[in-house]
Amino acid sequence: MVNKRYFRHIPHYIPLIGIFAAGVLAFLFFSYDKQFQIGVAISVAAGHISWGIVHHLIHKDFRPEIVLEYIVISALGLAAVLSVILRV
Amino acid sequence: MALTMIVVIAHNLLSFLSAPSVGILGYAANINPQKVVELTNEKRAEANEATLIYSESLSEAARLKGLDMLDQDYWAHVAPDGTEPWDFFADVGYVYRFAGENLARDFASPESAVEAWMASPSHRENMLSTKYKEIGIAVVEGDLGGRDTTLVVQLFGTPSTGTPSVPVAAAHAPPSTANEEVRVEPRPVSVVNSSQVVTNTPPTLPINQFDIAKAITIGVVFIVVAVLAVDVAFISRRGINRIGGRAFAHLSFMVMILIILVVVKSGDIL
Numbered sequence: 462m463v464n465k466r467y468f469r470h471i472p473h474y475i476p477l478i479g480i481f482a483a484g485v486l487a488f489l490f491f492s493y494d495k496q497f498q499i500g501v502a503i504s505v506a507a508g509h510i511s512w513g514i515v516h517h518l519i520h521k522d523f524r525p526e527i528v529l530e531y532i533v534i535s536a537l538g539l540a541a542v543l544s545v546i547l548r549v
Numbered sequence: 550m551a552l553t554m555i556v557v558i559a560h561n562l563l564s565f566l567s568a569p570s571v572g573i574l575g576y577a578a579n580i581n582p583q584k585v586v587e588l589t590n591e592k593r594a595e596a597n598e599a600t601l602i603y604s605e606s607l608s609e610a611a612r613l614k615g616l617d618m619l620d621q622d623y624w625a626h627v628a629p630d631g632t633e634p635w636d637f638f639a640d641v642g643y644v645y646r647f648a649g650e651n652l653a654r655d656f657a658s659p660e661s662a663v664e665a666w667m668a669s670p671s672h673r674e675n676m677l678s679t680k681y682k683e684i685g686i687a688v689v690e691g692d693l694g695g696r697d698t699t700l701v702v703q704l705f706g707t708p709s710t711g712t713p714s715v716p717v718a719a720a721h722a723p724p725s726t727a728n729e730e731v732r733v734e735p736r737p738v739s740v741v742n743s744s745q746v747v748t749n750t751p752p753t754l755p756i757n758q759f760d761i762a763k764a765i766t767i768g769v770v771f772i773v774v775a776v777l778a779v780d781v782a783f784i785s786r787r788g789i790n791r792i793g794g795r796a797f798a799h800l801s802f803m804v805m806i807l808i809i810l811v812v813v814k815s816g817d818i819l
Contacts, residue, residue, distance in 0.1 A: 477801065481804075492665065492668060493665045527792070538803060548758060
């Protein structure tokens with residue numbers, strides 16, 4: 462059984478997936494511009510955090526601890542990408 | 550667990566940023582200068598542009614530029630002491646009417662370097678410009694910024710034939726400064742000293758640090774993705790309500806990171 466709440470969230474996930482898809486495409490099309498790629502990585506990580514805040518505010522289950530969770534996950538992803546990009 | 554992963558990746562990041570890479574790995578580049586010339590002319594042929602003539606003088610100037618980058622430890626067209634690319638043309642006595650420079654570092658193959666240049670509008674313009682008649686290439690290896698680095702210096706030029714100079718609009722091209730005849734004696738193409746190696750033959754190191762870093766990071770992120778996927782499946786099947794972020798959002802974010810890590814390529818151009 463798939464919870465109804467997942468279907469309820471679908472309109473929220475569409476822009477989130479859109480942000481992530483744009484990030485991947487940016488990396489593909491601007492493979493020659495490392496500075497731009499770093500900017501994209503930071504922007505997507507910030508987008509993930511922002512999406513989480515807005516999403517939980519709309520669903521009225523926002524808590525500061527949740528923001529911390531999004532920040533930790535975003536920092537993990539950002540660190541992974543930067544560790545490779547900055548290696549050149 | 551996420552914090553542990555962050556620590557692992559951050560350590561990986563910091564170690565690559567700070568450690569002098571004089572370890573066992575080195576950078577495995579396989580760049581034959583002649584192949585770069587061939588690929589450049591192939592691209593020009595596809596664009597219906599004339600073939601560039603290989604110039605020993607330009608290659609020597611390129612070699613000097615590469616050595617200067619290693620000696621002064623910079624990654625730029627203009628050196629910290631103000632030395633411009635065109636100064637190396639003068640050093641070998643190449644009097645140009647038009648001149649241009651493309652730089653690349655840490656590409657694993659000539660094909661990847663040329664493709665990166667072609668993907669950049671300003672570098673592409675240099676490679677396909679009708680202003681240039683000659684090309685010179687040097688592949689220089691050494692320590693740059695504390696890391697083993699393979700530099701590719703690509704110089705373009707049109708020797709002056711006594712006609713008035715014409716300003717050049719290309720991003721990496723200077724105004725012409727002379728109208729004398731070109732006369733240059735070729736110099737040796739290989740130099741070895743204690744800290745760096747310059748060669749016109751491809752090195753044969755087995756692995757490179759970029760691929761190692763990429764593989765390790767992909768492995769770590771894959772583990773995180775797997776854990777998040779199990780988490781999503783578990784709470785979905787059990788119908789668990791918990792206070793926290795959306796596991797699916799985290800999962801999709803980390804999958805995006807995984808895809809980026811797979812598609813990201815080594816090398817940088819300037």
